[in-house]
Amino acid sequence: MSKLENAIFWSLFYVCTTIFLLVLPPPLVLARMTGPCDNCHTMHNSQDGLVMATAGGESGSSENFFLTRGSCIGCHAMGTANKIELLGNTPVPQVLHVDGSGDLAGGNFAYLLGNKGSGASDAKGHNVIDFINEDELLYAPPGGIVQSGHNIGVIVNDGNLTCAGTNGCHGYRKVSMTYDPLYSGTPGLSGAHHNNVDGKCDVATTASNSYRFLTGVKGYENQTDKWQNVSSSSHNEYFGQATPIQLGCSTGNTSCHATSAGVSPPDNTMSQFCASCHGNFHTLTTVTSSGIGSSFTSPFIRHPTDVALPASGEYASYTSYNIDAPVARTLVPDAASSAVTPGSDVVMCLSCHAAHATDFPDMLRWDYDLMKANDPSSPSNSGCFVCHTTKDD
Numbered sequence: 001m002s003k004l005e006n007a008i009f010w011s012l013f014y015v016c017t018t019i020f021l022l023v024l025p026p027p028l029v030l031a032r033m034t035g036p037c038d039n040c041h042t043m044h045n046s047q048d049g050l051v052m053a054t055a056g057g058e059s060g061s062s063e064n065f066f067l068t069r070g071s072c073i074g075c076h077a078m079g080t081a082n083k084i085e086l087l088g089n090t091p092v093p094q095v096l097h098v099d100g101s102g103d104l105a106g107g108n109f110a111y112l113l114g115n116k117g118s119g120a121s122d123a124k125g126h127n128v129i130d131f132i133n134e135d136e137l138l139y140a141p142p143g144g145i146v147q148s149g150h151n152i153g154v155i156v157n158d159g160n161l162t163c164a165g166t167n168g169c170h171g172y173r174k175v176s177m178t179y180d181p182l183y184s185g186t187p188g189l190s191g192a193h194h195n196n197v198d199g200k201c202d203v204a205t206t207a208s209n210s211y212r213f214l215t216g217v218k219g220y221e222n223q224t225d226k227w228q229n230v231s232s233s234s235h236n237e238y239f240g241q242a243t244p245i246q247l248g249c250s251t252g253n254t255s256c257h258a259t260s261a262g263v264s265p266p267d268n269t270m271s272q273f274c275a276s277c278h279g280n281f282h283t284l285t286t287v288t289s290s291g292i293g294s295s296f297t298s299p300f301i302r303h304p305t306d307v308a309l310p311a312s313g314e315y316a317s318y319t320s321y322n323i324d325a326p327v328a329r330t331l332v333p334d335a336a337s338s339a340v341t342p343g344s345d346v347v348m349c350l351s352c353h354a355a356h357a358t359d360f361p362d363m364l365r366w367d368y369d370l371m372k373a374n375d376p377s378s379p380s381n382s383g384c385f386v387c388h389t390t391k392d393d
């Protein structure tokens with residue numbers, strides 16, 4: 001090759017390499033919501049003189065803040081036979097439906113209402129006021145730490161529990177924010193949908209980069225079967241810690257859950273998130289709480305959460321992930337794993353409960369009445385026996 005040919009060859013080589021590198025797809029970090037705007041928005045709430053937003057409007061009207069065509073329940077609780085519905089061509093996860101093929105990971109509010117399952121019962125889940133009346137038995141969240149008037153129902157109770165915002169679970173839960181879940185001075189979910197981070201959520205500083213818009217909660221969102229736990233290899237991964245913290249709001253407590261960023265779990269775990277309302281069921285004992293006991297070793301005074309399964313005894317036999325009693329991981333993984341490692345994986349609230357509603361009392365994942373000690377008729381690979389592997393023998 002002449003000098004000129006040589007120079008041309010190398011220039012072409014560099015140009016081609018650069019083009020090749022430029023056209024390589026970027027690594028998949030975000031898989032944001034897609035679809036034409038009018039799948040979800042209406043500009044004037046009018047088309048051919050007809051109302052465009054009919055799916056559950058704000059405060060009883062058919063208009064929604066952010067010009068959406070529905071409210072939370074309008075888009076997410078359509079009540080059809082599909083656990084994932086379409087808005088135009090955009091898939092929307094459903095939390096209230098009669099799909100016989102199963103429910104999404106959070107459960108299904110249809111069990112509370114009786115549209116699905118063995119009949120309506122307040123005890124089957126969280127009585128979210130958007131579609132059900134108050135819980136007949138419960139007012140405040142059971143286990144709430146009574147501190148400066150909160151958690152005896154002053155802030156959240158069965159009469160105001162809602163999807164998002166101060167009295168809800170999703171989004172930004174600022175104390176003293178007004179009721180509206182989509183809009184107020186500091187909107188509960190504003191911006192979350194368009195910035196939704198899928199897959200690994202290990203930042204958890206905003207609603208959008210937290211697990212399922214639960215601000216401050218880390219986790220891994222199933223990418224194989226979106227929004228679902230379907231098998232030992234296809235499921236969400238929950239985040240936990242091997243030691244629960246002391247949660248409360250005064251002297252002697254190491255962490256308060258209410259910060260300038262709103263109410264969120266200080267250690268980013270799923271169980272601490274539940275404990276932001278049900279504090280005593282999770283925290284180590286403090287001056288203002290009875291908690292699960294004063295240390296994270298047995299004996300406990302309430303069933304522990306955010307405690308590792310011992311790598312010995314009956315717990316050592318739980319080695320294959322069971323979606324009937326899932327464990328949490330102390331590091332957010334890059335993908336779902338079908339292995340369970342006693343000694344490091346932890347028990348959490350969602351090992352026994354669902355988040356929305358189930359067909360069983362106390363929102364349990366299974367029928368507690370079937371768990372009988374040393375009884376061969378007990379379901380051996382279900383419920384309590386998934387971890388307490390010898391108690392049914």
Ligand code: HEC
Pocket residue numbers: 033034035036037038039040041066068087090182189190191192193194
């Ligand atoms: C699949 C449903 C969906 C589609 C498609 C969609 N949006 Fe949205 N958008 C929402 C929802 C739900 C909210 C309100 C809740 C939130 O902010 O998380 C919202 C909020 C917004 C907001 C206010 C909050 C923010 O993120 O800035 C703007 C602006 C917006 N959308 C513009 C658009 C435009 C422009 C399009 C089309 C290019 C579009 N949207 C398409 C669902 C959708």
Ligand code: HEC
Pocket residue numbers: 031032033034039040041068069070071072073075076087090091092093163164170181182188189193196197211212213221
């Ligand atoms: C206009 C329809 C619409 C409205 C209104 C709406 N959503 Fe959504 N929502 C969607 C769609 C579409 C998705 C799927 C997003 C995706 O694939 O990233 C979604 C996803 C979600 C998710 C799952 C996020 C994840 O990590 O996968 C949650 C939680 C959620 N919405 C909660 C709410 C709450 C709470 C409200 C009311 C404050 C609300 N949504 C209002 C359309 C809507």
Ligand code: HEC
Pocket residue numbers: 122123124125126127128135138139140141142156157158161167168169270273274275276277278349350353354355361362363
């Ligand atoms: C924003 C506050 C709040 C958060 C966060 C919260 N709960 Fe609740 N929970 C309540 C309230 C209020 C009640 C009582 C009213 C009702 O049952 O709807 C309740 C009731 C319950 C019940 C009893 C249901 C019944 O009717 O017998 C269970 C079980 C439960 N919660 C579990 C959980 C779990 C698990 C989590 C975390 C995934 C969680 N909660 C997160 C407020 C909350």
Ligand code: HEC
Pocket residue numbers: 296297298299300301303304307308309310315325326327346347348351352368371383384385386387388
């Ligand atoms: C995901 C696993 C898991 C599930 C499911 C589970 N447990 Fe446990 N359980 C544990 C762990 C971990 C401990 C603490 C072990 C230790 O540190 O000694 C524990 C401890 C206990 C203890 C002893 C507490 C003490 O003071 O030592 C009892 C009693 C108990 N569990 C009952 C139950 C019952 C009843 C069920 C079903 C409703 C159940 N567990 C479901 C993991 C589980």
Ligand code: HEC
Pocket residue numbers: 141142143271274275278281282303304305347348349350351352353362364368
């Ligand atoms: C080992 C399984 C297990 C774990 C883990 C667990 N629960 Fe429960 N929970 C139960 C069972 C079983 C009941 C039914 C009442 C009983 O047997 O004590 C119950 C009842 C409840 C109730 C209703 C209490 C009432 O007074 O009616 C609430 C609220 C609750 N759990 C919340 C939580 C929260 C929050 C966590 C995590 C911090 C959690 N649970 C962890 C098994 C569990």
